[in-house]
Amino acid sequence: MIEFLTHNMAPLMFGGLVVFLLFGYPAAFSLAAVGLFFGFVGIELGLIDQAYFGNLPFQIGSVLNNDLLLAIPLFTFMGAILERSGLAEDLLEGFGQLFGGLRGGLSYAVIVVGAVLGAITGTVAASVISIGLIALPIMLRYGYNVRHATGVVAASGTITQIVPPSLVLVVLADQLGVSVGEMYKGAIGPAMVQVGLFLSFVFLLTLVRPGFVPALPPEARILRGWPLLWKCTKGMVPSLILIFLVLGTILLGVATPTKAGALGVVGAIVLAVLNRRLDWPLLWSGMQTTMRITAMVVFILIGARVFSLVFQGVGGKEWVEGWLVSLPGGVIGFLIFVNIFIFLIAFFLDFFEIAFIIVPLLVPAALALDINIIWFGVLLGANMQTSFMHPPFGFALFYLRGIAPREVRSSDIYWGAVPWVCLQLTLVAILIFFPEVVTTFLDIEQDIDLDSIQIEAPQIDNLLSAPPAFDFGEPPAIDLSTPPAVDP
């Protein structure tokens, strides 16, 4: 029995993870509990050294001392303010009037505005809510098919996750240990392909089902000539400034994602002031939402660090890596398996849980198979778009339900999402078989990235294999007199 436990500790711990999570207690604490529980079992069985646990404070401290993760509150805060800054209204009214006369024009407008908003903010909530509130009633009033209207709004709001500067890409870059700027460059191609796919789908629909996407009648197109131009300018100029402030400064390398996020918040506040939307309740509720999301997300990461510290200690990394590398089909087999797995697991876990628990397990195998990590990261990002879209738990659908008029049934929202999820999966397939979509935008610096990854890995190893000189055989009071020998 003891023999069996010792040899199968890693798979048992993984099983324990599933059971503890399914129990339904908040994931952050369940994760930490699995880690600590198996950690103590591991110590009893002599699998891990007691001193190994002395890494815990360093692991947790490194989560909180991470400049990149500071981008989470800043991007969230920016989204919360932009959502009600009036920018989406200006953009949608402008583009809606511009394309309105075309069949499917409102859908084109929604997709384009989704891409523009995506290039400004990094959160789905900001996009879906602002687009949905304005576009959905108009689309329904002028006879758009309900399922198509809800689907296009949810998908266009979700597109922000693959269009840089997206929060998903920041978090993935952190977990994969690559530069955010490179991730953003890599995502430019896929973002354009995704927008192209969406636009072509609407175009196809105008041919096959013209009744779903009628053109606006002339009396609904009130803006023409100069007023129309003014409306479009009023939407596009602030958008371009914000895109430069956030995305531009990161891509030029003059600001870290955190500082760019902060600039974005200030830009969004200025815009809201100019549009006379800013008041204290808006700012305060934005701050409170941001605080709650930040605490929730970062605590999942703290729990995941406790888990993975122990999982690594009992040989879990090698177990998962060996298992993944031996999948049939080599690189393509690995990628297809990973993508199907993530697509399925996303029905149960939200994006952050996948990024913090699952992704670190995949990285060693991806490195062993000599996969370009940026490409891999963008691929995962494209795949995780679907987790915001698939019924019944997808966040985008959830937000849409919150703001859709009452006559829209939930089943319409769910069915409406299906074709768009298929289009997102098409992007995943395109990326697997045509990596050039990602790599073309990465310049020639690819090799340098791979080097920097290899430099980073041993550092982590050092930290883990050289624990501080805590002595946990004795009560904590004695620890105070024997300070840790390692300076983090």
Add this chain to the structure above:
Amino acid sequence: MDRLLAMSRGIDRVSWYAGLVATWAILIVTLLAAGDALMTFGLRPLDAANQWLNGYGIGFGFLLDWYRANSNAVGDSLPLLFAVMVMLGAPWTFKLNGHVRVDLLYQMHTPRGRIWIDVIGGLVFLLPVCVILFAYTWPWFLHSWQSNEMSTNAGGLPRWPSRLFLPLGFALLALQGVSELIKCWAALTTGYVREHIYEKPVQ
């Protein structure tokens, strides 16, 4: 039971104040980080302006020197404030039932079953985790405090404040856990209704 519930309300109040600090930390971080970013672009033009104004005897070089002397302190304060918003924000978020769950099975339970999950989870997961992590992070903070460890950045801040928030946060979270357990017990034994039912937190 009334006394216990009064105690629970007291704990909620503590968490609320901690959450208030965490909420303000967001605005402060935003302004500091944005100011820092603007200064990295703005320092050179400001230097030029200062030189020019010096010719008229109204230079503001002392302000620029002051910024240069303290810019590392600003840089060091960002992770500190991040620790504040996470560790002090977590208890209040927990009170609002705002930590995400894997709700596949959870949503199939009756309201009473869900309370039991919170009771068992609180006793078996949350409290032990908080106690153990407190026991590991407290000596870590204490050592940093006693040796007055400084940031490696010139002119930076001491290290101990950012470490203090780890054990402090776990202690507050454990307290909030006790408060929630009291509410669960009240809900199971009396007609007490818990304020916050679980809704999947949105991001």
